[in-house]
Amino acid sequence: DTEVTQTPKHLVMGMTNKKSLKCEQHMGHRAMYWYKQKAKKPPELMFVYSYEKLSINESVPSRFSPECPNSSLLNLHLHALQPEDSALYLCASSQAQGLVYGYTFGSGTRLTVV
């Protein structure tokens, strides 16, 4: 299995909702990442997990809460989002943290906050 699987593919949520994005990989990769991408912009790093521990938080608002239950799973919990949080959320993994390996990306969750 050489894929990163993200669910759901699309999500519409209200500003008072709580929802979660899920990311799964079975390649034995030990680093996992969340990126946010607005239309016609490059992906922006949000969080980095290495060996299931949060190693980088790019000053992301607390309404985004990441979780890494095990080495194959990465979640992003969403609460009280704003319309400007609407974007494509991308999960990625790599063999290890550090930039000697390419990243494998999932196909993303397109989030709309109404």
Added chain:
Amino acid sequence: SQQGEEDPQALSIQEGENATMNCSYKTSINNLQWYRQNSGRGLVHLILIRSNEREKHSGRLRVTLDTSKKSSSLLITASRAADTASYFCATDAGYNTDKLIFGTGTRLQVFP
């Protein structure tokens, strides 16, 4: 923060022509990577070039790296309509950081 600027922002060519995209970055790097993204979906890793390498090939792709000019180029030879996508360079945010930062991207359109 943004590390890479890409040029051109958009490029339109006919099938069979070559496409060249350029990336300039600001700080010293360990390596530089190129990714492709189709229609706002996931990114696909194309090639990684290390800071001590000057050129690398993969199929129809050729990447060069000039660390003295802090620039890289991606050449796609004999382009196909299926190459239509956005192409991003990505580097670390500075020496000894573990953040992969993407450039602004080039939108390539290949007409049949």
